[in-house]
Amino acid sequence: MLVALTGGIASGKSTVARRLAELGAIVVDADRVAREVVEPGTPALARIAEAFGPGVIAADGTLDRAALGAIVFGDEGARLRLNAITHPAVGERSRALFAAALADDPDAVVVYDVPLLIDEQGRGRADEFERVVVVSADEETRLRRLVGLRGMDEAEARRRIAAQAPEAARLAIADDIIDANGSLEHTIAQVDALWPTLRGVGGAA
Ligand SMILES: CC(C)(COP(=O)(O)OP(=O)(O)OC[C@H]1O[C@@H](n2cnc3c(N)ncnc32)[C@H](O)[C@@H]1O)[C@@H](O)C(=O)NCCC(=O)NCCS
Numbered sequence: 001m002l003v004a005l006t007g008g009i010a011s012g013k014s015t016v017a018r019r020l021a022e023l024g025a026i027v028v029d030a031d032r033v034a035r036e037v038v039e040p041g042t043p044a045l046a047r048i049a050e051a052f053g054p055g056v057i058a059a060d061g062t063l064d065r066a067a068l069g070a071i072v073f074g075d076e077g078a079r080l081r082l083n084a085i086t087h088p089a090v091g092e093r094s095r096a097l098f099a100a101a102l103a104d105d106p107d108a109v110v111v112y113d114v115p116l117l118i119d120e121q122g123r124g125r126a127d128e129f130e131r132v133v134v135v136s137a138d139e140e141t142r143l144r145r146l147v148g149l150r151g152m153d154e155a156e157a158r159r160r161i162a163a164q165a166p167e168a169a170r171l172a173i174a175d176d177i178i179d180a181n182g183s184l185e186h187t188i189a190q191v192d193a194l195w196p197t198l199r200g201v202g203g204a205a
């Protein structure tokens with residue numbers, strides 16, 4: 001079973017993914033894969049340096065994430081150029097990880113924690129997955145978490161939210177919705193109720 005877990009920034013995807021892992025899922029984290037594919041020496045990092053200039057490479061040769069973030073979250077064209085470099089590499093590496101997990105255990109529930117499953121055109125990569133779970137939280141809730149819990153500057157938080165598909169577009173492709181506006185306990189309880197249906201027992205799969 002291959003499941004996509006998506007949601008807007010700071011909706012609570014990682015929190016849900018962590019719970020699913022505790023319950024037995026194998027989680028592949030797209031943000032983490034996106035870091036791996038731009039490590040020093042990778043073709044993607046070389047292309048980023050070419051496209052955005054030496055200012056996005058730190059003195060130690062790693063990607064200066066703050067510098068690149070400042071460019072791409074304020075400029076849609078730049079963000080799409082970055083996506084065009086990173087997304088094929090992230091997709092390829094992620095698919096290899098899914099295949100390895102399923103080869104190891106064909107009954108595994110593999111969960112792909114991915115913020116950008118859908119794109120401006122609609123379904124994006126959603127059709128690659130048997131189930132799409134959307135973690136849903138209002139924009140104001142997400143903004144409060146970015147500023148209050150992660151210490152992000154409010155303007156930066158608004159720019160990041162605006163750089164993603166609207167909530168309605170995510171909800172439109174959901175097979176299952178986890179409402180993450182409430183308490184953590186409420187979120188976890190919904191994950192626990194969802195899990196048997198992903199395992200193919202105790203409900204519609
Ligand atoms: C721009 C970068 C350097 C900023 O790094 P930073 O450490 O500040 O953020 P991090 O990578 O932890 O991402 C945090 C969140 O930002 C959002 N986000 C990241 N990249 C993008 C993007 N291209 N478009 C919209 N939202 C994005 C996601 O919700 C993500 O969970 C980095 O996000 C990046 O390289 N992005 C391009 C790769 C990508 O699309 N990653 C998303 C998963 S495929």
Ligand SMILES: Nc1ncnc2c1ncn2[C@@H]1O[C@H](COP(=O)(O)OP(=O)(O)OP(=O)(O)O)[C@@H](O)[C@H]1O
Nearest residue numbers: 009010011012013014015115145180182183184187
């Ligand atoms: N009801 C809730 N459900 C989920 N998370 C909650 C809830 N209430 C508060 N939080 C907090 O909100 C934050 C959500 O962050 P989390 O990393 O899970 O989001 P994310 O969607 O993975 O973000 P990103 O797109 O940046 O990776 C966490 O600090 C979590 O503890």
